[in-house]
Each structure stands twice: as structure tokens, then as C-alpha cells.
Amino acid sequence: MLTDSLPNENATRKFKEFEYFGSKSDFSYYLLPFRFHNINEQREILVNEIGDFLIVPTGTAELIIERKINPIAYPELYGDLIANFFISEQPIPSLIDVLATRYRTKKSFLDYFTSLHIFVISLRCEHTCHYCQVSRVTSDKSRYDMSKEHIDAGIEMMMQSPNPHVTMEFQGGEALLAFDNIIYAVEKAKEAAIMRKKTVSYVICTNLAPLTEEMLIYFKENNILISTSLDGPDFIHNKNRHKPHSNSYQYAVNGIIKCREELGAENVSALLTTTNLSLQYPEEIVDEYVRLGFKNMFLRPISPYGFATRNEGKNKYVTQEFLEFYKKALKKIIQYNLDGHFIREDYASIILKKMLTPFPVGYVDLQSPAGLINSVIVFNYDGEIYATDESRMLAEMKDFTFKLGTLGINTYEEVFYGKKSLELSEAFLNESLPGCSDCAFQSYCGADPVFNYTTQGDIYGHRPTSSFCQRNMEIMRHLIELMDSDKKIEKIFRTWITGKN
Amino acid sequence: MQLKTKGKPHNIFYPVVGRVTKDHTANAEILLIEGEIPTDAITRFSLVLTTLDIDKAIDKPSVYAIPGFEHLSEGDIVLVNTSGMINTLYRVNSNHNFLLFTERCNSNCLMCSQPPKNRDDTSYFFDTYKQLIPLIPKNCFELGITGGEPTLLGERFFQLLELLASNLPETEIHCLTNGRTFAWPHITNRLGELSYNRLMLGIPIYSDYYQLHDYVVQAKGAFDQTIQGLYNLAKNNIRVELRIVLHKQTIPRLAQLAKFIYKNLPFAEHITFMGLEYQGYTPHNIDKLWIDPVDYSDILSEAINYLSDYGMNVSIYNSQLCTTPKNIWQFARKSISDWKNIYLDECNKCAVLNECGGLFQSNAAKHSAYIKAIMQE
Structure with missing residues (x-):
């Protein structure tokens, strides 16, 4: 068989022209x-x-x-x-x-199923951020902190994930107000992980205001990652993230510096929430991140839960404003890179990795099948289980559409493979959603049934008036135009993907 | 560099492979004699090679009247043919040793430096290497396998690999193959079963577009087979290196090829871009192949930077620094085997001579028009 194509001993090896090797005439x-x-x-x-x-x-x-x-x-x-x-x-x-x-x-980001398990460890908070719908300023621990029984049940469910590597993320309220709960949960999870042969990564989302030395020591001992919020310079941050009678910006910055010293810069990240106020200051916000020595920043789109309504016209306008903000900030970030200072924008980096590499990119807010259930699950402070972080915010507005069950009552199968999950699966593939199925950006984008429901009233959504679609298509088009217009920018984008400067 | 010599054969009825020595107490198979014949000592050797013009005096298979042994070192391994021809198979003082598994090939590349022959030589080489491999020093760092197309040995190809794996477990084996054979999964699985981690296959890919690749290798369907082969190899965790010869046919789509490699073949452990050797078929096809390296420097630098930016391991072989853009000097290697490596007179004045890979001996007749000594800055 192999030697079939060999010339015999008397054959000639005369060279043939290029045309001979085409398969079609x-x-x-x-x-x-x-x-x-x-x-x-x-x-x-x-x-x-x-x-x-x-x-x-x-x-x-x-x-x-x-x-x-x-x-x-x-x-x-x-x-x-x-x-x-x-x-x-x-x-x-x-x-x-x-x-x-x-x-x-x-698509291999799907191989191991759910990895991110969010524990809303307490709903209590000492901030009164105007974009937050879920927190309570209260000292009533019994009512607003996650109970030990629910923590146990949450860990048990997390250990049933087929994924050999899971992430346990503590959210709030302000998670560090329930530091005792965090210690309890981490210690329990560590024990369970040994028994079940899993590795667990720990993340705490915190405003860093309640940070103490004792906490830092515990974070370091347990390789806990810190994710905090930084909305920009003090005049924006303090306005967005109001903390009665104090300077929330200073708390955040001091906390970031301390965490970096103790845990290493790579274990501390900050997220930006864009508000109406921030929209006017794209450059100042980028400068602030650079000034604080961040090598990356995440220009997170405006959450629909504070701004967007079911008012189409308003959503479109707000999204348009965000896009203008995003492009200006991105331009500034690119300029820093052109000047030799490495800093990357995370949302663009996620999309660019999908566009420019052959590798899987699982990012819960922009993937198909959607992140909900497949990659993330939320255990609320009261033991209720939700499909996403946004779903529990809807629940705070008394809409329980995305409630999948209750810890301690429902089994793993009932939650992950139950009727609700099945219904959601009808709408979590952009490959089969109208308007997405023939979109050029399908493979870079995702499906978000919760967003669709929140802004448009059903989990399928209507693409021509969807602000999710409007935002992502324009960001993608913009990134492609930038690369196509300037080779130097494409080269910078490569460094964002690889993290190598 | 001299790799063979010849004398008059005496009592040699089959080819003999052995280590040479001038020390009659050494552990070797072949004794080299230039002066007196130590009659007692020769009994323990299987063969004698001598510069002396005698025959009957030695009651032993031998070759006499050989011009000299200057090209041989203690422990070198030679093949003594029945004709009296003595080929050096392994040189202990070189890092460029290779085993030519066959001269047959199922491709016929426009720029082949060692044009294939159609005669079936597979059992000749197989028998030779079966004897050679156990004699190679265990501390041999790297050994090449080349052809022709080595996989045409079929089952014997695997037998030789097994012999290498068991005799030289610490030696890196680098095998040049066109990869087409591995399009057949059962063959690739056979290789996978060896779990031979020291083995790396060097496989050429000349274009992302099948017709151009097939034209360069002069074989219809070769591109598809090579790509399928690469996928089968990856599935079996077999290490691969991709090799691209730079010439007039491969340059126009080089940037596209780099992209194709990163997108479709990201598992390649090493990617080498190689300057053209003026040898074999190349002089005959020079009009179809020649492009001055200076004229492809931009496109080469684009392809290399693209792959390197994405973390791929890239090298340039057979290039001279004076014709290579400075931004990719870091990828240029001194790659040319010692026995065919030269520098031009101009090079003696060059400040970076020691870092430069120089030229193939064959390229003395055809090289970039821009070779010029780089002066110290």
C-alpha cells in the first residue's frame, strides 16, 4: 500500500508543472x-x-x-x-x-462541566453603592449570613461536579464581614477536596474595607485570590461606591497595596463597574489603573440590573454611550502599550483569544453554551440555588425565574438536570438562536438567557433590539477594524492574549 | 570532509560494520595498521584495514593499500564493503551523525538535496544499521535519521527504532520524514506504542494551500496525507518539528503558512525555516527556486514574529546574519552540519562571524548577492 506510489526502478522522475497538481479543471x-x-x-x-x-x-x-x-x-x-x-x-x-x-x-471548555461555584456568604455590607440591589446594611447575621448547614450542602454539591478542578468564590454583600463563615467554608472544602480528589481554587470578592492582618495571613496560607472593585479615581469611586462617613476609595487602594505585598500582585485583581458618572471619564479611569500599577483592567459593561430596563429606546441609548466610553478607554490603553507600557483590557483579550487562537475560551458571560449551569452555579445566602449571579439579583426583585432549587432539599440531578435547566438549555446555545445562528461573530460570542429575560421579557431574546447583541457586535467589529487598520495594534493584541510583552 | 576511502579487499564476503582502532588492545572490531603488523594481536579483530600494499601476509579479512586514515578517529564506526570501499557511518567527535535509512522516496521535491533513487536498498541499510546501532557510544547526544523517506522501510523502520530505543536510551533521535506514511492510523499507532520520548519527527510543510505543497514535493495528495499524518502523530503524543525550506515557491504564502501552523498545528514542538541548499535537484530547478534571502527578509520576519509572539518555538537554519533582518537574529541557529559548513573569504572580516551559521559548501556557487562582512559598531 505504502509503496504503491513509489516509482519503479525504471521510472523517470521528470518534474511536473504546478497546474498538474490541482484537483479540478x-x-x-x-x-x-x-x-x-x-x-x-x-x-x-x-x-x-x-x-x-x-x-x-x-x-x-x-x-x-x-x-x-x-x-x-x-x-x-x-x-x-x-x-x-x-x-x-x-x-x-x-x-x-x-x-x-x-x-x-x-468547545472543550465544556469538557468538565461546572467549575465556578459562587457562595453568597453574607448579604450584609457596610457600603451603599448606588448600583447594588442586593446588599443590606445590617448587623443581623442570623438572617443575612449563609448558615453552616447551607455551606455544608453547597460544598457537597460542589464536590459532585464532574470537574476535577472547581473554584469556590465568596461573594456578598461584603464577604469579609462574614470572615468566620469563610474560614468555616474553606476548611470544610479542603477536607472534602482531599476525600473527593479534587483541587479547589478560592476567590474572595471584597471591597477590602474590613481587611485585617489576620485575614491576610489566612489568604496567604490558603492561596486565596482577591478580587476587588476599583471604579477609577477617588471622585468616581467614592461617588459610585458610597461608604457612609468614610473614604471607600482609600480603603480599596490601601487594601490593594497590602494584598499585593502579602499575596503577590498576580493574586489581586480589580474590576471596574461602569456607571453614568464613569462614562464621562474613560481616560482618567485608565490613567488611574496605570498609576496603581495594574497590568490589566476589565472594562465591564453596564449591568442591566441597575440601568437597563425593558425600555428598548433607553437600552439602546445607554449601550451606545457605553460603547463610546469603551472605545475611548480602549484607545487610551492601546496608546499606553504603543508607548511601551504593558496593560491589557480583559474583555477585549477574551474576545481576541477567541478570534486569534485555536484554543478554547470559557468565559461565563460570553460563551455558548452559556455559562449558566454549564460553568457557573450560585448558592445564595439563604440556601436558594440560582443559575447565575444576575439571577439572584432578579430574585431580590421577587422574580424567581432562574431559581433552580434549594440547598439541602434538592439533589444534584434535580438542580443541574432538572426541568428548569432543560428549559434554559433551549435558549443557551447561540448556534440555534434566531439572529445568532447566521451571525458572523457567533463563534466569538455567547448566549445569555438571563439577560434576555431581564431586558426583553423572554429567555430567547430579540436580536435586533438586544443591547447584549448591540454591545458585543460593535466591540467585535471595532476590534477587527483596529487590527485590520494597524499591524502594530494587532501585535499588541497578541501580547494581551499571551501575557508576554 | 572525507567520509569514505577505498582499498583492495581481501577475503571479505559480506559487508562488515565495526569500530576502528589503532590500539590493538582496545575494545573494537577493526584494527587500523599503518606500520608493522602485530601478527599475534590481530586475531581478536574481525577485520584489518591497512595502508600497506600487501595481501597474502594477513590471514584475515582485510582491505589493504588504503591511502590513509587521517579522516578516522579512535572509535569511529565504519562499514567495510566487499568491494574494498570503506564508509564512515559514525564519527565519535561529531554531533552531526545520521543514519540514512533508504534512498527511496515517495516524493520528489523540487529542491531535494539528496535526490532519491528507485532501487530497493532497504534490506542493505537495515542489515547495516542492525550491526551499527549496538556499537554506537551510549553517550551519543543526538542522532539523525534521514533518507529518502525512512518510513518506506515499513516494519523494519520500527525494528530499527526499537533497537535505538533499547541501545541508546539517552540519545535524542531526530528523524526526517515527509510524514505521509502517518496518514495511515495503524502505522502511526504502531509508532505511538513505542512511547519513544527521545524521538522527534522533522516533517516538511511548504504551504497552507495543498496545490502548492504538492507541486513543491511533486506528489499529488501529499499535503492531505502529511496533515492527516501530523494529526495522527499528535493523537499519539509523538513529538513533531515542522520544516519549511525558503524559496521562490514557498515565500509568497509564508505568512499564511505561519497562520495555518499556529491555528491547525499548534502542537508542533519546533518550527524551522531553512535556507536553500545548492545541492541535488536544486541547481537543475534553480530558476523555479531562487530568490535572494534579502528579498524575502520582510516576509520571513513577519512569519517568524507571528509564530514567536504566540509562543511557538521557532528557528532559522542555513541563514547568514548579514542577509537576515536583525529583529530575527535571535532565531538564527548555527545549523549546518560540520562536514558541509563553510564561510566565504568576505566572512573573515566579519565582526559576528562566530555567531553566524555560515553557508553550505554547495552554496559557494550560489548565495545571496548581499553577503557582506558586518563591521563592529
């Missing part, structure tokens, strides 16, 4: 699945089933579909289309297994 070809979208007046993007893309002159998709491309008139494009699995000279390309492997790889 009639220039016919078949289309493989791909989608396309306008980037601007001159350029459009073609994206194949595995997220590889070509940026081409406007009108190219039409030429391809009308079979007007051939290797004589368009030698380079024709080669690009064949090599990148946009068209094929056979009905089924001979390298279809490559495509299949690539697809499997892209």
Missing part, C-alpha cells in the same frame, strides 16, 4: 459553512465554523457564493479560501477531520 467548488459581516465601507469579514477569519474587500462573500472565484483570476484568495476551510473542491473536504478536531478543541 472546471474550477467548480463547494461552500463550507461560513458567515460574513461588514466591517466598514471597504472591508468585510468572513468567519468559518471554527472562528478563523479572513478580512476581505466588500463584495467578496457575494463573489464566493455566486461561484465567481477561481484560482486563475484570484490565485491568492482562492488559496486562502481552500486552506482556511471556507470552500472545498470536494463535497466533503479530505481534511474534514482537522475541522472536527478544531471544533472539538474550541
